[in-house]
Amino acid sequence: MQHTKQVLKIKIHQPSAHYRIPFSYQRRFTYPIPPYSTIKGLICNLMGIRDEGDERLTKIKGLSLAIYGRYESLIKEYIWFRNLSKNSHVDKFHSVTNRTIDNIPQHPGGQMPVTVDVLQDVNLIIYIYHPEENFLKSIKKAFEDPSERLSPIHLGRSEDWLVFQEIKSVELIQKSAMSIKYFAWIPAKEYVDKNFIDGDYDNFFDGLNGNIFRLPTFYKITDTNQRVFEEYVTVKLYEGESFKKMKFYVDSNENIPVIFTILRGNKDARNSG
Template identity: 40%
Template sequence: MSASLGYILRIRIYQPQAHYRVPFTHQRRHTYPIPPYSTVIGFLCNVLGIDDQEKEEYRKLRAIKISIAGRFESKTTEYTWFRNLSQSAHVDRFGSIENRSIGGHVEHIGGQSPVSIDVLNDVRLVLHLAHEDKSFLERVRVSLENPVRRLEVLHLGRAEDWIVIEELSRIHDFSDYTSSRVDADFKHFFWIPEKTIPEANDQHSGFQDYEGLFYRLPTFWTVEDYVQTGNRHGRRIFDYMTVKLSDGLLVGKKFLFDKESQLPVFLANFRG
């Protein structure tokens, strides 16, 4: 392995429940089986206290490579009501656009819409973060051990999908991870990115060699008009990466292998 590939930090996370929303689903809100890259990147921004895309630390974050693996015990579907702020929904509920009272009680504007939400139970994730700058990974590690810089409660998915850190590894040199062929059912889902580190060669299978469902996943983003408004919650314009979703059955493939976790590592190269 080239020394320029840098260092790797492994993070194990447990979540009692999680929902990683598939964005184009509405009435029935489907979830990915593991979080997309943008969710993990947002989590890192939260951990590191990055609230400004002009900060040097955000530019450092842009150079990160991420591998995401995970599994869950079961999936349930919750039935709930979401607030609908359309004018027609308000009129359907209150009878006129001027009225906000039903049965003598003043209510919130709009109406309500029934929504089904798929929720994963007993989720366990394994994240591998790679970076050329060891000190940056050390900051991530320290910030997870003592999250005093966090912008809000640490979560992955919805705001209520809190996390438990089960393991923070030491910072490994890239050379600690071997290129191997390990035929197994790893019983984890993996995102296999089209652009990866290391790139496909004699020691690593290429993207076309893997089976899996194709997805276009969001990665990094810019906030529209951020320079003028300073509003980090503004409309986000995402970059996307083509990936395959693997169910963990890998045979006849060569990949980066973490001997400690006994899992393959597929590092997405967002600059590739």
């Protein structure tokens, strides 16, 4: 008997996108695919989830996500970042009241040249699973009819608009696989959704080529209105090489083994990273 599991599949196209790697400033580096927190933010935006007072956020914390993607090329954008603090203005103009240099009026404050890495022609496949079938249906409805959205629909920067190419429920079929032809986040054993794994996942993860990252998932807003991430998952960034054959739940139409990461649900997620 062939085992199957039903999940939500979202295909997205973006003409350009930047998924910023934290702590990159004067040159802003990008991940090749969005991290989990970015996809979670998209879901919350579409569903109209504003804050922790919304009971649906508790259910969002039970999501499992799998993220796959490709891009055509990477370009560098050169922009100015402005700082409107008093000290930055004085450093540039040498006076609080002055706004001219060489008798030419300029913008107030200081400025710094910044390079931003931008992906071009991005195609993503996002798989979403939740143990409560009705809640998964409500997520699907929000993608199909985002009338409750909190802001214009984007992924990455606010200007990184997107097109939904496919929104549908699909059945994953259990079978063997030995490659994924996309960039993908592959979770460590503490964070993988074991409902979709049949085999020695520890050896699979240990033998997989890829750099290890600690990706944020959930954050708190401090009293000073700062966003502070407090939960992380450990993953490898997989770049499309083959691996030892193993059984997974596979999307047969895409020939993708779908490896889900649970966003929350174990004590290790609360490590500071």
